[in-house]
Amino acid sequence: MTLGVIRTIAVSVFRESVRDKVLYNLVFFAVLLIAVSYLLSQLTAGQDIKVIKDLGLAAMSLFGLFIAVFIGIGLVSKEVEKRSIYALLAKPITRQEFIVGKYLGLVLTLFVNFAIMAVAYYGVLGAVAWIDGAWFRPHWEAHAVDPALLKAIAMIFLQLAIVVAIAVFFSTFSSPMLSAALTFGLYVVGHFNADLKRFETVIDSKPVAYVARALYYLLPNLAPLDVKSDVVHGVAVPGTYLLLNTAYSVVYIAILVAAATFVFTRRDFK
Amino acid sequence: MFAIRTESLTKDFATGFWRPKPYRALDSLNLEVATGETFGFLGPNGAGKTTTLKLLMQLIYPTSGRAEILDRPVGDVSVKRRLGYLPESPSFYDYLSAEELLDYFARLFGYDAAERRRRVSALLDQVGIAGERRLPLRKFSKGMIQRVGIAQALINDPEVVFLDEPMSGLDPLGRREVRNLILSLRDRGCTVFFSSHVLSDAEALCNRVAVLAQGRLVANGRISDLQAFDVRGWELIVSGLTPESLDRHRQRLQRATILGERRYSLELPLEPAPEILLRDLISSGAQLVSLNPIRDTLEDFFVKKVGEQVSTRVGAKTAS
Numbered sequence: 153m154t155l156g157v158i159r160t161i162a163v164s165v166f167r168e169s170v171r172d173k174v175l176y177n178l179v180f181f182a183v184l185l186i187a188v189s190y191l192l193s194q195l196t197a198g199q200d201i202k203v204i205k206d207l208g209l210a211a212m213s214l215f216g217l218f219i220a221v222f223i224g225i226g227l228v229s230k231e232v233e234k235r236s237i238y239a240l241l242a243k244p245i246t247r248q249e250f251i252v253g254k255y256l257g258l259v260l261t262l263f264v265n266f267a268i269m270a271v272a273y274y275g276v277l278g279a280v281a282w283i284d285g286a287w288f289r290p291h292w293e294a295h296a297v298d299p300a301l302l303k304a305i306a307m308i309f310l311q312l313a314i315v316v317a318i319a320v321f322f323s324t325f326s327s328p329m330l331s332a333a334l335t336f337g338l339y340v341v342g343h344f345n346a347d348l349k350r351f352e353t354v355i356d357s358k359p360v361a362y363v364a365r366a367l368y369y370l371l372p373n374l375a376p377l378d379v380k381s382d383v384v385h386g387v388a389v390p391g392t393y394l395l396l397n398t399a400y401s402v403v404y405i406a407i408l409v410a411a412a413t414f415v416f417t418r419r420d421f422k
Numbered sequence: 423m424f425a426i427r428t429e430s431l432t433k434d435f436a437t438g439f440w441r442p443k444p445y446r447a448l449d450s451l452n453l454e455v456a457t458g459e460t461f462g463f464l465g466p467n468g469a470g471k472t473t474t475l476k477l478l479m480q481l482i483y484p485t486s487g488r489a490e491i492l493d494r495p496v497g498d499v500s501v502k503r504r505l506g507y508l509p510e511s512p513s514f515y516d517y518l519s520a521e522e523l524l525d526y527f528a529r530l531f532g533y534d535a536a537e538r539r540r541r542v543s544a545l546l547d548q549v550g551i552a553g554e555r556r557l558p559l560r561k562f563s564k565g566m567i568q569r570v571g572i573a574q575a576l577i578n579d580p581e582v583v584f585l586d587e588p589m590s591g592l593d594p595l596g597r598r599e600v601r602n603l604i605l606s607l608r609d610r611g612c613t614v615f616f617s618s619h620v621l622s623d624a625e626a627l628c629n630r631v632a633v634l635a636q637g638r639l640v641a642n643g644r645i646s647d648l649q650a651f652d653v654r655g656w657e658l659i660v661s662g663l664t665p666e667s668l669d670r671h672r673q674r675l676q677r678a679t680i681l682g683e684r685r686y687s688l689e690l691p692l693e694p695a696p697e698i699l700l701r702d703l704i705s706s707g708a709q710l711v712s713l714n715p716i717r718d719t720l721e722d723f724f725v726k727k728v729g730e731q732v733s734t735r736v737g738a739k740t741a742s
Contacts, residue, residue: 160529164515171517235513239574242479242507242584243530244499420482422435 157245158253165257166264169223179265182215183272204280205301205384208273212266213308213380217339219262220312224319225331227254228412232421247417251320255409258316266309270302277301303394304383310401311377315339317408318372324416342374372404423493425582425613426455426478430487433473447473449637450487455615455630457492457581460608462624463617465634466728471617472510474634475586478615479507491582503531506575510586510617512567516560520551520570523559524577531578545573550599564591572600576607583607585616589623601626621724635728648723653715656690658700663708670706674699689716 189207228251231237241247278297318338322331348371351364376397379389431451436442448470455461465471476482478489480497494501514523521542528538546552549569554562559570568591575583588604589597604627607614618624624631625645633641633648641648655676662684672678677689690696696713704710 156532157530160526164526168515168517235509235511236515238476238479238481238509239507239512239514239527239571240530241481242502242505242509243527244502245530246499418483420435421476422482 154245154249157249158256161245161250161253162257162260165227165254166260169258169261172223179215179268182211182265182269185211185215186269186273186276189276201277201280202384204276205298206380208276209301209304209308209380209384212269212273212305213311215269216262216266216308216312217315219265220258220315221319221332221335221339223258223261224316225323225328225335227258227320228323228416229326229328229331235421237421241421248413251324251413251416252409255317255320255412258320259313262309262312262316266305270305273301273305298383298386300383300386300389303389304380307377307379307394307397310398311342311374314342314372314374314377314401314404314408317405317412321408321412321415324412325419338372339374342372343378344375345371345373346375373400377401423457424454424490425457425459426453426461426489426491426615427493428453428474428478428487428489431474431477431484431489432486433470433477433482434485444485447637448477451634451639453632453639453642455613457613458608458611459629460604460614460627461616462628462631463615463634464619464621464624464631464724465617466619468636469634469728470637471619471634472586473637475507475510475584475615475617478584503578504581506578506580506583508571508575508583508585508588511564511590512571514559514567514570514574516558519556519558520546520562520573521555523570524573527574527577541577541579545576548576548603549573550596565593565596568592569596572603580612582613582615585614587618588616589618589620597623633724633727640727640730641723653692653717655692655716656696657712657714657716658688658690658696659686659711659713660688660703660708661685661711663703664706667703667706667708671699671702685711 186204186208189204189211192203192207231240237250241250274297281295281297315335315338319331319335322334326334345368348364348368351368352361355361355364381387382389428451431448431453432446433448434444434446437445451470451474463471463474473482477484478491478496489496491498491501492504518526524542524545525538528541533541543552546555549572551566551569551573554566559567562570568588572585572588575585585604588600592600601623604614604616608627614627616623616627628645630642630644631648632639659681661682663686664684668678668686674690674694675688676691679687679689681687688699690699700710700713
């Protein structure tokens with residue numbers, strides 16, 4: 153695989169996303185929601201900063217999910233549907249480079265969006281600390297402009313990087329609607345995946361327990377990547393925990409992207 | 423060295439949802455195109471032309487058989503560096519301008535910024551859309567998109583160019599420009615492989631043609647060999663011919679068409695020689711305007727061959 157080709161394709165995905173008005177709307181609403189969380193926080197005496205932190209992280213997670221799914225499912229299928237892929241694949245690129253470039257392009261888009269949202273988020277938190285800080289600071293479990301929040305943001309970003317890989321995988325062989333449904337489905341299942349591991353404690357059937365265990369390993373395990381609550385409440389999240397989950401995410405993404413290229417390289421474009 | 427070679431290239435598509443049946447879109451295609459040739463790939467709609475081009479671009483995979491471009495298997499990245507491809511009714515990215523699209527494709531070939539600028543400008547000038555270079559492609563007409571498509575196919579100065587219906591969507595002026603472009607590619611030694619169902623394009627441009635019908639190669643060779651250059655009759659145009667005189671000679675004519683007052687186009691069989699009738703007509707007061715031999719055109723050949731193929735298939739189906 154040639155890095156130059158992958159970079160060129162990734163940058164084109166980023167450029168397309170930047171010119172896509174839907175993306176601006178999503179970022180606008182995310183920033184708006186973070187700002188609105190400040191207003192909501194005024195209704196909760198003493199808990200204001202926690203509400204802002206919670207709502208802000210939830211907004212990033214939700215709008216990031218929309219970006220990951222709605223752009224992700226169209227990354228490959230739109231090219232095939234519009235037949236723009238015909239001229240592209242006749243250029244000196246491989247189908248593997250195409251998939252990897254598309255994937256990295258959307259991850260780059262997501263990263264830039266998260267950077268914008270994180271700046272807005274910290275801006276609101278800084279403003280609250282400056283306005284209300286003297287009154288409420290004694291009640292806060294963690295400082296308003298807490299660098300540890302970046303850990304939660306980074307973990308949300310990793311979750312969404314997995315979601316992008318799922319969306320790209322499905323979009324290599326199914327329609328955008330089906331891809332969206334399956335990706336959303338896996339995102340939800342991914343948050344309750346740990347229950348499958350404990351399935352044998354609630355059911356006697358061994359084969360069912362094995363299937364549940366197999367599904368536990370097969371399906372994405374997104375719940376451990378959700379450290380929002382810990383960070384908001386000032387509970388320390390160890391570096392090794394973050395590192396292990398990052399490693400898990402990278403391996404899971406690599407497997408998904410490899411599966412996507414496997415399907416895509418065998419596909420006929422009729 | 424052959425620019426393009428296929429051996430028993432076959433492609434089946436599955437049709438039907440519950441119990442898919444194979445539909446043979448291309449049947450054992452054997453083709454050889456020498457370097458520097460301008461090769462016309464002809465056939466009616468649904469003959470398998472686009473399927474062949476997609477196989478050569480590895481957009482689809484063959485059911486059996488093989489294909490090579492410049493003595494390398496299709497899909498080889500090193501070969502892709504040396505070829506250009508215009509898909510049928512191309513479509514590109516709406517959010518890009520023509521200039522950005524060409525720059526994007528040029529980047530994939532690894533050209534530096536100065537080289538990309540030079541190539542993009544030259545090609546936009548060549549295909550006549552330099553004035554619209556910064557306009558988003560979503561605002562382009564079908565003909566302009568076709569021009570962008572041709573430009574992107576030439577971005578790497580290719581040795582072999584595949585053009586799928588290059589004249590499609592173009593006005594007469596555009597068609598002439600594309601013809602001239604293909605001729606200029608030929609002049610600089612580029613191999614041009616283009617599909618078309620417009621025979622006049624092939625007659626004007628090609629060294630050789632192949633005719634495809636219902637997925638099968640029905641003819642392949644030089645146009646001059648494929649056209650029946652033997653004279654199969656005569657066309658005589660005369661003036662000053664009275665209806666009575668025409669009636670007297672009608673049995674010796676295949677067809678008579680009135681062109682104006684006492685002016686007729688007369689179709690004569692090959693034998694007897696046209697001079698005999700001409701002498702009789704002149705003696706009855708008619709004047710000769712022109713006398714031309716009638717030969718088969720490529721269109722006649724095409725219609726005959728494609729018709730034969732269709733009737734063979736229908737016959738085979740009826741028999742089974």
